[in-house]
Amino acid sequence: MWPVLLGLLTMLVFGLPLVPAVLEWRRRSDVRPLAIDSEHTLDVAAAAAVFRAMVARRDEKSGLHGLAHRVNALRPVVQVTGTFMPTAAEACNGVCSRTIVTSGSLVLPDSYTFSRDIYGRRGISTGRRNRVQVLLSEGEILMRSGSELQRWAHARSVHVEPRCRLRGPLSALYAIRLEEDCEFTSVSAAVVGFGARHLAAPPDMDATAPAGGDWAHEVLIPPEASNGRWLVTHDLTFPASTLYRGDLVVHGDLWIGSGARIIGSVKASGCIWSGSRVRIDGALIAGGTISVGRECAIAGPIASEREIDVGARSIIGAANKRTTLVAPVLHVRVGTVVYGAACAPEEGKVVSDGNVATP
Secondary structure, three states: OHHHHHHHHHHHHHHHHHHHHHHHHHHOOOOOOOOOOHHHHOOHHHHHHHHHHHHHOOOOOOOOHHHHHHHHOOOOEEEOOEEOOOOHHHHHHOEEOOEEEEOOEEEOOOOOEEOOOEEEOOEEEOOOOOEEEEEEEOOEEEEOOOOEEEEEEEEEEEEEOOOOEEOOOEEEEEEEEEOOOOEEEEEEEEEEEEOOHHHOOOOOOOOOOOOOOHHHOEEOOOOOOEOOEEEEOOOEEEOOOEEEEOEEEEOOOEEEOOOOEEEOOEEEOOOEEEOOOOEEOOOEEEOOOEEEOOOOEEOOOEEEOOEEEEOOOOEEOEOOEOEEEEOOEEEEEOOOEEEEEEEEEEEEEEEOOOOOOOO
16 A cells, blocks of 8 residues: 555656646647847837837727737827927926827927937927937937937937937937937947048948958968968067958957058957058957057957947948947047947947047
8 A cells, every 4th residue: 555655656746847848738828939028128129119009009999908008108198299398397397207299390498307208200309408218209319419318219310419328229220420428328220420420431431342452561471370360379460551361360469550451350369459541351359458540441340348449430330231339338439430339338438539549
């Protein structure tokens, strides 16, 4: 008797962990993928799509209970046409706690805090020294000087005036321009310009230009290179006005002279400093800081585990080859253009051309 009970108890102990799997196999109640909070994964386009759907259904009774619950979260809502006019209480304390929705263009007054989301179908122009949570527009967003974005913003194109602070991600379908002294964490668009438009890089610069003009460079063929890869186990100074075809890997610090060109990717375990008008056709990656000189053209991504300083009038990526500029601390000088995204989780800033990186 006791051996039988012991056997049954043993089978029960080993079989209990399999019960959920058997039930799921029989009933299949969890066949849908887990939901993802798109807003907190920095997927601004997905968060914008949800907000856009909430605005479209704010006066409708939706059969989707989850969406209906979110629509209620928009309230109180104020419908605005043209310039936003605050109530007496809002004018007194300088805070608007209503969701603002407009089917046209929206102009916000100066020196106000908007603690709820804002949607403008044709365009949004903030006031100076505004503090906003969310901005969504099907047209253009203009952030006036001294304003601050707390969460995220998305539009067809975005222009951010000087001394604005972007605490959350900013994305656009086409173009973003951040003027001098702007702070940012993440910006993403087909074209991201830093500084005023007239300071942009010359039109003849292209990070993906063909290899024509190599006659002006002294071709470097290191004996240590093999199979298109040059491995250096010490610090290296890459000569100025020199061409190298292949990838370069340095176990140490790397100095790249002015006018050099590398048709490949570059990686260093230490820091990387480049002179002016350096062209790299691949990626630029370092374990330490990266300093890019004036009017450089980098076709691939630039990534550092510490800090990146990009010189004035440089080009990162290309119109047909979007890329990423990422580091915990990122300083981009005016006139630089990035095709793709720039991300700086700790500190990102557009700085003047006062201190130029040197080789």
